[in-house]
Every structure is written in C-alpha cells, then in structure tokens.
Amino acid sequence: MKKLLAMLLFGVLVISVAGCAKEAPEKEGSAGGEGENYTMTLITMDSMDEHWLKVKNGAEAAAAELGNIKVVFDAPQTKVDATVQAQLVENAIVNKSDAILLAALDKEALKPVVEKAKEAGIPVILVDSGVSTENYDAFLSTDNAAAAELAADNLAELIGKTGKIAIINAQAGAGTTMTRENAFRDRIESQYPDIEIVGVQYSDGDKQKALNYATDYMTQYPDLVGIYACNEGSTVGVGNAVDQAGKSDSIHVVGFDFSADVKGLIEKGAIKASMVQNPYVMGYEGIKAASTVVSGGQVSVKDIDTGVTVATKDNLADIK
Amino acid sequence: MSELVGKIQSKSLFDSKTKQFFSTISGLFILIIIFSLNNENFLTTANLLNVAVQTTPILLIAMGQTYVLITGGIDLSIGSNIALAGVTAAIFMKAGIPIPIAMLLGLGVTAGVGVLNGVMIAYGKLPPFIVTLGTMTTVRGITLTMTQGIPISGLPEAFNNIGIAKTLGIPNPIFIMVIFAVIFGFILSKTRTGRYTYALGSNFEAARLSGVNAHMTLIKVYMFSGILAGVAGLVMAARIISAPPTAGMGYELDAVASSVIGGASTMGGEGAIFGTVVGAFIIGVLRNGLNLMGVSPFIQQIVIGVVIIAAVFFDKLRHSK
Known part of the structure; x- marks a missing residue:
C-alpha cells in the first residue's frame, strides 16, 4: 500500500515536471511569426x-x-x-x-x-x-594571453616597474585562468626585470579565500607593492583585503572581470584596474x-x- | 563487583579524555612553535588576530558539525546555509529593514533549514547523509534563484563593521566566535540537551527507551548547526560587504575536519567543543603558517589531508589500547 502510494506520488511529480517543461516550447510556437x-x-x-x-x-x-x-x-x-x-x-x-x-x-x-x-x-x-x-x-x-599582458603592463606602470608582487589565481588547472597567470608571468619576467613575483595562491574563485591569501601575503611581505588577481572572485577578495588593511595607497591591485563588487572597490581606490572581458x-x-x-x-x-x-x-x- | 568495573571504566575514560585534551592541544602548540621559528611575521599580534579572524567561520560551523557528529549524524547542508543566511540578510538590508532584524531573519531561515533536516531525520527516519545532501543542493538552488546567480553587493557600511571593525583593538568576528563558543560549549557540557546529545550517539535505542526525548534533541541539534552556519555566513558576508550565492562551497568538509581533529567521532557519541576549537585552530594555523612560509598551495592540500588522517589515526590507536 505504502509502495503504491509512493509510486503514485512519484508519478504525479514526473507528470507535473514534464508539464512544466512542455509549456515553454508551446508558447514559443504560437508566438513565432513568419519564416523559420x-x-x-x-x-x-x-x-x-x-x-x-x-x-x-x-x-x-x-x-x-x-x-x-x-x-x-x-x-x-x-x-x-x-x-x-x-x-x-x-x-x-x-x-x-x-x-x-x-x-x-x-x-x-x-x-x-x-x-x-x-x-x-x-x-x-x-x-x-x-x-x-x-x-x-x-x-x-x-585573447586571455593578450589581456594578461595588458594587465602586467598596467600593474608595472602603477608600481613604477619595480618591487614585489603576488598573484591570486582562481582554479589551478583551468585553461583560461592558467593562461592569465602564465602570460602575466612571462610578460613581467621578460619586460620588467626589477619586479619580483613572490608567489601564487589559488582561491577557487572564493572571495573569502582570496581575502585570506592576500592578507597572508601582506603579512609575509610588508614591502609588497602589487597584487594581480585572475578572476572576479579573486579580484574582489584581494581588493577587500587591501582596503581593510588600509593599504590602498601602497599596494596596487590589478584584477580581472567586472561586477558590482569590483566596481565599488575601484571607486574606493582599492582596485586600480580590472581587465573586463566582453x-x-x-x-x-x-x-x-x-x-x-x-x-x-x-x-x-x-x-x-x-x-x-x-x-x-x-x-x-x-x-x- | 559491577560497581568496581564501573569505577575502573569511568577512571580510564577520564584518562583517555585527558590524554586527548593534551595531545590535540600539544599538536597546536607544536605547529605554532614550528611556524614561529620559520617566519618572523608569524608570531606577531597582527598575524595572530588575523589567524583568529580567518578561523572564525570554520570554528562556528565546526561547532554545529560537532553536535551533529556526536549524535552519529552529519550535516552536509552547512556550506549552502552559509550562503543562504548571507543572501537572505542582504536582501532584507537592501529592502531597508534594520540590520539587526535582517540578520535575525537570515539566521531564522537557516535555523528553519536545520529544523527541517532534524524533522526528516528524526520523524522520517531518513539517513542524515541523504537528508542533508538533499538540503545542501536544494538550499544552494534556492539561494541561486533568490539572487539570479549574482552576488548581492552595496550593503550598508554598518554591516561591514561587524566583519572588520575592531573593539578594544580586537576585530569583531573574534568576539562573535568567543561568545558562540562559550554558549555552545556550555549547552553541550552542562545542560540536559547536551547530555541527551551524547546519549543519542552512544546508543540511540537505549537513549530513547530510557526517556530521552530523542526526536526533539535531534531537531535541536540540526537547528544549532543551521544557526551556527548562518552566523558564519553573516560574518563572511560582513567581511566582504557582499553576499555571493556561491559562498561556503565545500566548507562543510572543513567543519568535519576540525571536529574530527578535535576528537569527535564520525561514529557518534564523542566530541567536545573545546576539542573542536583546537581542531579549527589547527587548520587555521596550518593554512596561515604554510602561506607565510611560501609553501606551494598544491603541497598545502597534501599536508592538510595528511593531518586529518593522522589525527584520526592516533585517536583510534589511543582507543584500541
């Protein structure tokens, strides 16, 4: 009896879900005008x-x-x-x-x-x-490589082409963000010999993790002058870290992507530039x-x- | 005779607890010593406060998970509840509701998710793993729907203060962490609800037959976990002045790790808030210290994994003796 009831309930659920799914195309069909x-x-x-x-x-x-x-x-x-x-x-x-x-x-x-x-x-x-x-x-x-090179040039300009910088990337192993990290590195190493990249951390795009990593970098390197972040979550986390440490003037953040959070931090001056894709x-x-x-x-x-x-x-x- | 056996058992139980107390806390001190010898920036007030702030969300959720683990269950919905509390409170704040009320509404919703978990587990007799796996996905979906996938930003300055402002030189999240640790430590060790929680995990049927209100206790325990996840979610949102629907993904596993490093058993019946505090700080110190030492993030994951297994392994060794 119980089994029957359960199956019945399941049946009703499936039918109602199927019903919902069906609705959309029908509407579309009636709305479609001339042509294909x-x-x-x-x-x-x-x-x-x-x-x-x-x-x-x-x-x-x-x-x-x-x-x-x-x-x-x-x-x-x-x-x-x-x-x-x-x-x-x-x-x-x-x-x-x-x-x-x-x-x-x-x-x-x-x-x-x-x-x-x-x-x-x-x-x-x-x-x-x-x-x-x-x-x-x-x-x-x-072209993520070109964008990362642009980010490198921007950050280098901001810090006067010298000093220690750190990278907060998103996922290790994801093609897009790894390209952003590697192309940035290559550009810095080949064009700006006085800039030292002290390390990279992977935030998985989690703003809290990015905030924590950036804070730890600032603790570890009191003379840090710049941080490069490779996606939206990392950029927001890093921006907040710098803002909360009151170091917006001494540490320049260049990030990637755009959102209301990124916008707010740029307005505050905690993020100096962000590479916005389209x-x-x-x-x-x-x-x-x-x-x-x-x-x-x-x-x-x-x-x-x-x-x-x-x-x-x-x-x-x-x-x- | 049986009295004597009882005495011996209770004495050895006491001993094992004391030993556990010393082994976990000495583990933490060893880490602190290693890191301070390796890096001059580690043992500074600024960094230690920073470690405490970074550990706050982990500890909050780990305390809830400890209650749940003691009953022999697990709560996988914690990470999703973190996002739900932040997003709910943020939506109300944006609508002009006063901040404290918006925060309470956020906590109310996650407490509700906890109650729902508890009811399904207690009355529905469904396995906790499955129930909370279901609510984990459902709650994440609800949160994403509420926000259309976009973080809620532009929250009031006063809310941000909860996450970053300092009182007497100490960041506010630390006060929140201490207050909740005291409250939930007290409930677990000194109240009837606490004793019932242990009784359920040791032997559910025996506890039920001997008059423990098993259903009510289970519901309370999952509600605690929901509330604590909500508090963590609010603190996290306050720190970044933004409530992303994706917050807290995978954090439930940090909560399990802190609890078991602190001596809680996934089989139920064992665990204590003090141990969990130490467990959470071991993870927090480990992450911070390895960052300061410049250890590759890939190696860090290996180290943390090994620490979790080693902690449980030594715990098991001690028990089998």
Whole structure:
C-alpha cells in the first residue's frame, strides 16, 4: 500500500515536471511569426557565475533582435566536470537543436561531442573557451594571453616597474585562468626585470579565500607593492583585503572581470584596474554567427577576439 | 563487583579524555612553535588576530558539525546555509529593514533549514547523509534563484563593521566566535540537551527507551548547526560587504575536519567543543603558517589531508589500547 502510494506520488511529480517543461516550447510556437524558427542551445560552464549570465543576456538580446530564435540556456548549476557538460551537448543533439553555443570546460573532453554534433549537421559556435578540434563554425573569445599582458603592463606602470608582487589565481588547472597567470608571468619576467613575483595562491574563485591569501601575503611581505588577481572572485577578495588593511595607497591591485563588487572597490581606490572581458559580446555575436550559419551562410572570420576593456576609476561609468 | 568495573571504566575514560585534551592541544602548540621559528611575521599580534579572524567561520560551523557528529549524524547542508543566511540578510538590508532584524531573519531561515533536516531525520527516519545532501543542493538552488546567480553587493557600511571593525583593538568576528563558543560549549557540557546529545550517539535505542526525548534533541541539534552556519555566513558576508550565492562551497568538509581533529567521532557519541576549537585552530594555523612560509598551495592540500588522517589515526590507536 505504502509502495503504491509512493509510486503514485512519484508519478504525479514526473507528470507535473514534464508539464512544466512542455509549456515553454508551446508558447514559443504560437508566438513565432513568419519564416523559420530556430532553437539554439547555450551551454556554459555553470549557471551562477555572473560571467555566464552576461553571455546569456547577450545571446538573448541577439535572439530578441533577430526574432526567430529561441535560446535554451542549459548549463550545469555549479562547477562540474566535463563529462556532465558533454552530456548536455549530447542532449542538445538528441533534441535536434538547430545550433549549439558552447563554453567548453575541457578542450579535450568536449572534442568528441562537438564532432558528433557537427556530424549530425548541427552548427557549433564556441564561446569563451575552445575545443581542440578544427571542426567548429566560429569561436568567440577573449585573447586571455593578450589581456594578461595588458594587465602586467598596467600593474608595472602603477608600481613604477619595480618591487614585489603576488598573484591570486582562481582554479589551478583551468585553461583560461592558467593562461592569465602564465602570460602575466612571462610578460613581467621578460619586460620588467626589477619586479619580483613572490608567489601564487589559488582561491577557487572564493572571495573569502582570496581575502585570506592576500592578507597572508601582506603579512609575509610588508614591502609588497602589487597584487594581480585572475578572476572576479579573486579580484574582489584581494581588493577587500587591501582596503581593510588600509593599504590602498601602497599596494596596487590589478584584477580581472567586472561586477558590482569590483566596481565599488575601484571607486574606493582599492582596485586600480580590472581587465573586463566582453561576455555580453560573446553571447550576442555568438547567436548572430549561429544565425548566419543556420540560414546557410558562413562567418567571415572563424576566430574572433572579443577583446578586453581596462576598467579604472576614470571610465567606470562606461563599463556595463 | 559491577560497581568496581564501573569505577575502573569511568577512571580510564577520564584518562583517555585527558590524554586527548593534551595531545590535540600539544599538536597546536607544536605547529605554532614550528611556524614561529620559520617566519618572523608569524608570531606577531597582527598575524595572530588575523589567524583568529580567518578561523572564525570554520570554528562556528565546526561547532554545529560537532553536535551533529556526536549524535552519529552529519550535516552536509552547512556550506549552502552559509550562503543562504548571507543572501537572505542582504536582501532584507537592501529592502531597508534594520540590520539587526535582517540578520535575525537570515539566521531564522537557516535555523528553519536545520529544523527541517532534524524533522526528516528524526520523524522520517531518513539517513542524515541523504537528508542533508538533499538540503545542501536544494538550499544552494534556492539561494541561486533568490539572487539570479549574482552576488548581492552595496550593503550598508554598518554591516561591514561587524566583519572588520575592531573593539578594544580586537576585530569583531573574534568576539562573535568567543561568545558562540562559550554558549555552545556550555549547552553541550552542562545542560540536559547536551547530555541527551551524547546519549543519542552512544546508543540511540537505549537513549530513547530510557526517556530521552530523542526526536526533539535531534531537531535541536540540526537547528544549532543551521544557526551556527548562518552566523558564519553573516560574518563572511560582513567581511566582504557582499553576499555571493556561491559562498561556503565545500566548507562543510572543513567543519568535519576540525571536529574530527578535535576528537569527535564520525561514529557518534564523542566530541567536545573545546576539542573542536583546537581542531579549527589547527587548520587555521596550518593554512596561515604554510602561506607565510611560501609553501606551494598544491603541497598545502597534501599536508592538510595528511593531518586529518593522522589525527584520526592516533585517536583510534589511543582507543584500541
């Protein structure tokens, strides 16, 4: 009896969930105007980082402009491993999505499914992070190495090209942030011989951890003059650490990415500059590129650098 | 005869507790000595206060986890509760609710999650691991939904003061940590709720049959863990004047580590707030000291992992003797 009840309840749950899921496409069908309608699946690394939400906003804005595109945002809830993301790509193939926009967590692990999608005739647009295959239609990303070099030049300028600096990175082993660390290092070592990088710590993008690591660096090196942070969480943590230590004047922070928190700290002077990517452009141009491809056209340039903007106190108002 | 056995047992129990007390605290002192010999900046007032501030969230959540571990359970929802408390309080603050009330509302919500955990475990007879695994994911999802994935920033200056301002030269989080450690240490060692907590972990059926209100005690214990996670979440949000929905990920494991280093048993029946305080500080000192020594962050993870296993291993050795 109990078992029956449980199964019944489960059945009701499944039906109601399925009902919810069904609702969306029906609405879309009735709203669709003339011409063909396309469903495009956007798969990012997770669905909570502001960065990905901006990609999504850009994609949705482009879809709204074009009018005949529906964007399905299908990202893992939290940071996961690449196999979960590969399953999402497979789902999109099975659901006969008209195009797939993918920010790959792992360039090797996602290669087979990207190729599978292409075999199934589905255009693949890569955004933010690539896959090690030539079999894609367009790749929109920040040239992270170039951005990191720009960050190095900015920090070097701020500290008068001499002194001790520390690095707070996000995830050890993640392609994007490791590029930001390594390109920064190479630039400092080759161009600014009087700057010494005393060490690197990995905050996992956790603001508390970044704050703690930065505080420990300031304790360990009282003569520290600069800190470079490689993503939003690290930048906010480091900015707060410097602000709380009252060292905004003596320690220059150059970070990466943008958010309300980063903005506040730049206003306060605790962060001197932040390399702001253009995730909105990635999503926006990504959908535009996908639209070109699905309607039989070709993208003129396959690999597109969406660039960075250096956010400082002076241009804060212009950054979105 | 049986009285004599009882006496011997209680005496040896006392001895093992004393030994444990000395072994954990001496572990902490050995670490402190090693680090002060290695780095001149370690044993400075500024750095020690800094270590205490860095350890505050870990200790708060570890005390809740200790209660739960003593009953033979586990609370995996702690990390998510950290984010929930911060985000809830932040939303109310942004809506113009006075800061203390907004903070209490944040704590109320995480206490509610704790009660829910307790009810499902006590009345639903579901395994704590599964129940709190479920609430861990659910609460994280709710927090992300509440914020649309974006941190809530621009919180009032006065809230920030709770996290960074100093009273009599000591940062406020340290006072919060001490007050809660005293309260929860007292409840566990001196009150009926505390004794019931141990009784449940030693032998649940026996405790229930001998009149312990098992259900109510379990609910209270999980509620304590929810509240303490909430306090940690508020302190963390106050330190960075921002409430990210992603705060506290994986922190529940730091809580388990501090508790077991401090002598709590994952099998239930054992643990004490004092031990947990030492356990949390061992982790805090270890992280800070290794940072100051410039030890690679990769090696640090190895060291901390080894310390956790070694602490439990020595504890086990002592028990088998």
